Amino acid sequence: MSDRLDELERRIDELRAGVRRAMRARDGGAARGLRAELRAAERAWDALVGGEQPEEPPARTAPLVTVREQVHQGLRLLGATAQPRLVVAVSEAFLGGTIRSAQLTSLRRDEERSFRSAPYGRPYYLCAALTDRLSPARGLLTLSAWPLERRVVGPLSPRVDFLTCAIAVAGREQGDPRAARLLLRMARNIPGATDGSLGPPDPDRVIAAARAELAVHAPRDTRDRAELARRAARQLDDVARLFGAATLSTIKKEYAT
Amino acid sequence: MSGLKREGDPAHRLDALRGTTPPRPHDARAIAALAANPGCARRALMDGAGLDKDAAARHLGFPAPFGQSPFAITRGNAFEALVKADGCAELLRMLRELLRLPVAEVAYHDVENVGENADARSGAHLRHAHTRSLIDRAARGEDDAGTLYDHPLLALTIAGHTAFLEPDVVAFQLGGRFHIVEIKSFAVIDGQAEPSAAAAAARQAAVYVLALRTLLEELGHDPLRVSHDVVLVCPENFANRPVATLVDVRRQLAVLRRQLARMTTLDRLMAGLPEDLTFDLRPGEDGRPTRPVAELADAVRRTTARYAPDCLSTCDLCFFCRDEARQEGASDLLGRQVRDELGGVASVAEALGLADGSRDPAEGQEEIARLLRNAERLRRECLGSV
Amino acid sequence: MSLLTSLARLRALDEGIAQPVATVRHCHLSARPMVFVPLRLSGEAAAPLAAMLGDDRDRPRLLVVPQPRNRDLRFAWAAELAGVLLPYVESFTADTETVERRGGDPYERALDAPQLVVPNTGGVAFTRLLGRSTRFRRADGPYPVPESVPLLGRWLTYFAERAAYPGSSLTLAATEELGRHWASGQSGLEDGNLASLVAWITEGPREEAEDPLVWPPAGPATDPGFDAEVLAPAIDSGSAERVTEALRTQLAPTWRLMWQALDLLAGLEPGASVAQRWEQDRASFSAMAESVAEGGPPQPRRDGAVAAAARLARMERAQAAYEVQRAYDDPLVMAEYRLTGEAFAGEVVETVPDNAEGEGRSRKLRPLVVIKTDDPVLLPPGTALGTPERRAQGGELVEAHEGLVTVKITKGMGRGKTAAPGTVPDVGERVCYTSLTGDFQGSPGLPDAEATPWTHGGPPQQYVPDDEDAQEEWS
Structure with a gap:
């Protein structure tokens, strides 16, 4: 067996060198071919040395709820438009969530496809927030069930939504250490929310501080969002109202050079 | 850019130098590197022509010794995402602490939302137009001007070519004064960062400052409203927690300006070159260069390089030029210190000839020749050789 | 370099x-x-x-x-x-x-x-x-x-x-x-x-x-x-x-x-x-x-101002001593100083072993040595000299003229009326003298100052790590 292993190792070394040479020569085709051979050789080596197939990374307990539903619950807990990483963190900290960020990349596209093939066939859709040009915002998740005012984002909205989320997080039981860490991370970025120590922040204090800052931004943000919502309702069809308009044409008109 | 290009004008000559090879857009790193070896005519010409030096070096058989690890890239992206997460929550905290940004100033514009679906070139134009409009509103002090501009798309003209700069950066304004925020993932440990990384960051930030100043000027505003103090955001110690530092980039700006000014005088460098000289790689249908290597090498050698070992960390063409310096037996190979010690003796053979007395010093070389002879005598005495 | x-x-x-x-x-x-x-x-x-x-x-x-x-x-x-x-x-x-x-x-x-x-x-x-x-x-x-x-x-x-x-x-x-x-x-x-x-x-x-x-x-x-x-x-x-x-x-x-x-x-x-x-x-x-x-x-994470200054001074002393020692140990390193005129080497051509200064009880042995050298000597008369060949001795440059240098041995000759054998170089011996002198012998009785632990009067304020240090993420 060890002869075979030696041979495989030699082969692996050769292939690695070959791949890297091809990469350096920017010969993508050759590199891909070699890399495939390399993976095969490495698998064979793994199998031979371990006497079995390589172990998969420890499987997490099979999720009882779908990723889609977990994101839904996370967003409902937060009560505001949020970035995927915050949704994942909240889901882990409070809802026993098992989402991996990679699972979120195709989510919005799948939702849009589902809606297009059977409009309103599901009780809720996970959608993109809409920018001030009514296009889908980069990396902001929201819920179809929410009113338009909550699903559009003006210039102040990211901050307002962050403060809203912080209030929601502070309002939950801080049993899980991940929950405590999440709250601390959020609180550090809100003036007056911590006493400057490293200990866990006082949730009431976080809520009070967040509300105080929220009061500064709320009037203008509410106005901006209402205006955007009116425009969205007037200009967009059902699909675009949930998933955003392809705005190239509008922008072209605005900034034609 | 304006007007049609005419035969013989510098921009036209530069295009001819590049030939059919697609231009390589300048990013801030490349522009900052222009200042690294200002005396090198070869580099100035190739950069001025927008030539893909990396591709040229590979085709010449001297691929550049650079590369970025996927781990470093992942780390950089993750850190940037952290700083900008949740409406730039971390960044706002730092700006409030560092520059006393008022609590009300939180308006955030993600310029990258614009032109996302367009193809690269028109997307860039859209984003640049959008950036101009936002910055103009901010400079006019309009009510809803906003505070943070994520991924603004700036532009600089390099030797007649517009280079778009896509900084992973946030421009931000406070009371009509603009700052560049540069996010870098090298650590600041106990208040100290690795000097070379910090210096590179300052050089890059200077490029953005210059580009933003140019933009303000074009819009009819005072360019000096862009501060020369940039906000550098790095992870602190061994944690991921970002920390912001103000960095004065006046010196880097001065060097950059000088070098860009030189680039506009490329016509002088081109004056001495043969009419038909080109660095064209003649890419085939699949984009691979088809030009005979010897022919390209010959064309490159027609321009004068100033090789120094420092090039090994900054210029794609470094191995080619080093090889050339070796063949010429240039003392530049050994580094600036040796070159300075030798005080103008440029070749290895010449220096050794002066040292062992087989060559007579030319006028002005008497002193260095005396020193070299003395050094040679001492080495022989101490090493017991003939 | x-x-x-x-x-x-x-x-x-x-x-x-x-x-x-x-x-x-x-x-x-x-x-x-x-x-x-x-x-x-x-x-x-x-x-x-x-x-x-x-x-x-x-x-x-x-x-x-x-x-x-x-x-x-x-x-x-x-x-x-x-x-x-x-x-x-x-x-x-x-x-x-x-x-x-x-x-x-x-x-x-x-x-x-x-x-x-x-x-x-x-x-x-x-x-x-x-x-x-x-x-x-x-x-x-x-x-x-x-x-x-x-x-x-x-x-x-x-x-x-x-x-x-x-x-x-x-x-x-x-x-x-x-x-x-x-x-x-x-x-x-x-x-x-x-x-x-x-x-x-x-x-x-x-x-x-x-x-x-x-x-x-x-x-x-x-x-x-x-x-x-x-x-x-x-x-x-x-x-x-x-x-x-x-x-x-x-x-x-x-x-x-x-x-x-x-x-x-x-x-x-x-x-x-x-x-x-x-x-x-x-x-x-x-x-x-x-x-x-x-x-x-x-x-500590960082030296206090006083400790930093003390460290710098120690490092400078160590650097100076190291340079002197390397030159004394190694003719090729000494050659650097010969090249710049701070040292010279050559053959002894003449000696006056019993040259003395003072009278009676204050009479001191001050032998003279004349060295022929090819090195450019840029040292002025009166310069204190040391020599790798006899490290305990000290000398003084008397005069340098056309490749001939006269050195007076001023230290390390003992109390004797005549020079002990071997203390004064013989004619024909190769010797080297340099203005580079210093504490090249160190001070054997004492531990290096660098060795003084901060617990014994190192930095004035003792650094006590706090919780923040311990909790600092390593991610």
């Missing part, structure tokens, strides 16, 4: 092989060095990836973090490293000698001391960062680590500090030491590549020395191509074996180079002052070990 070294580089380039710039070895070499080749995860300040280390060239230990993003695995790695390094360090504390000193209590000095050898200055910097990231950890509290980890951090910090101390051999960077003894035909920047420098010294330049496929970088940075093509897939596979084997391919070549570098240095005879500097290293090591044993605090 001096003109002499520049000339050596030119010669190396011309002949295609490195040229000596020293005739003796200026560092101590341990009989049992701890060779330490660490690798860091790209893009991170101090995230360890692996290290190959050990004091036996045939049995290197390979320590790997199979999942470098996992903080617990990093600390487990640090604990493993401590499991190798700490017993090695502690093995030197048992055997000591008692050293008497004037005006102070006698102290114990280790008979031998550990020696850490890393590939390059990057290795030293990484050692410092590893020390910094582990020495404030705690074995209890919110983020507990194994007890050995903070202790490891203190020793790594100590080794990194000694690496910056002129003339100390407790920590050696291979490229630096080789560069102090040989001039290659490439630039100083390129000398930072261990494979390339060793090639220049042994067989001449080789293209492949710069090919990361043949000679992986000596760390702490890894080759980006290796990261992308080999390491990342191995980590993603979740197979610790694959990661380990991948990293072994990157470390094993450097491991061999490290021992080759030590062999090259061992081929040189030690300079006369090397043992004395090592004695100071031993004293410094003993003081550090004592501070650790007494439960002193870890080194």
